[in-house]
Amino acid sequence: MQVLLSVLLLWMGAEGAYRIAVLPFEDRTSFSGPWDIRVEIPRILVERIGERGGYSVVSMDTVVALLERRAEKCPKDTLTAVGRELDVDYLIVGSIERFSLSRFMVGARMLGGYWSYSSDVELKGKLVRAVDGRVMGELKGEGDVNDRDLGLSLLGRRPEKDRQFYGIGELKFGSEEFRRTILGRALEEAIAGFVTELGKVLPASEHLRRKALVVLVEDGVVYLNLGYEDGVRPGDRFWVYKEGEIIRDPVTGEVLGRADAKKVGEVQVTEVKAPHLSKARLVRGRAEKGNELRPE
DSSP, rough: HHHHHHHHHHHHHTOOOOOEEEOOOOOOOOOOOSSSSHHHHHHHHHHHHHHHHHEEEOOOOHHHHHHHHHHOSEEEHHHHHHHHHHTSEEEEEEEEEEEEEEEEEEETTTTTEEEEEEEEEEEEEEEEEETOEEEEEEEEEEEEEEEEEEEEEEEEEGGGGGHHHGGGGOOOOTSSHTSSSSHHHHHHHHHHHHHHHHHHHSSOOOOOOOBBEEEEEETTEEEEEEOOGGTTTTTOOOEEEOOEEEEEETOOOOOOOOOOEEEEEEEEEEEEEEEEEEEEEEEEEEEOOEEEEEOO
């Protein structure tokens, strides 16, 4: 029953939501802490994107497992191949440019003085359309936090706030306690900015201006009566519906109407060929000539 429920949830998805996967980031910093920030920062990013709404985001564990499995078979992965296997519309690739925690002292170390603390985080990325690898836009987020409540040290004793500096590595990355630290606050600022940029870059769904139909299925390719004049782009997805059966009166034989259309499949546009013609791939289920298409 649990397996069946999981399959149904995968089929239904989030209505109208773009499917997104975040890949591990490139670490361009000199950070040498206990965490693998290449994976842990994208993991938090996945959570924040999911909280925003309007997106269906693949878990980081699923992404990492897929990349590890593919590396054993074909080390030269392509984004389109990864995107197809994850069954997503968009991929986010990025880098960690800055991730630092520092302190500054005014006074004499053994006699006492004031400590100040600061943290600086910068993330850069790109939104890539999974169906063809096209870069849809640049993404960026920055966080810069300075602690104005200076720590006081007397006779060489470290101030209480030094725990954030020396003991931060003992915290679980992304935990509530971590988020309250200077570094955690800077990271949250950077991720918030990154997610805001995503909302600006990701194209909005367009309302179709004609009845959408499957016009031909040939050699595994599904052709649609939709093209660039209909606002369709590579990567767009549509549910496939089979027309409901004719309902007749069992006594008189009079046609009473039709049953509701039944969802039977899902397709994704791979190429826009003409004003009202596109090619698509069958993502799941089935598609036949004459089936109706409805945007996700």
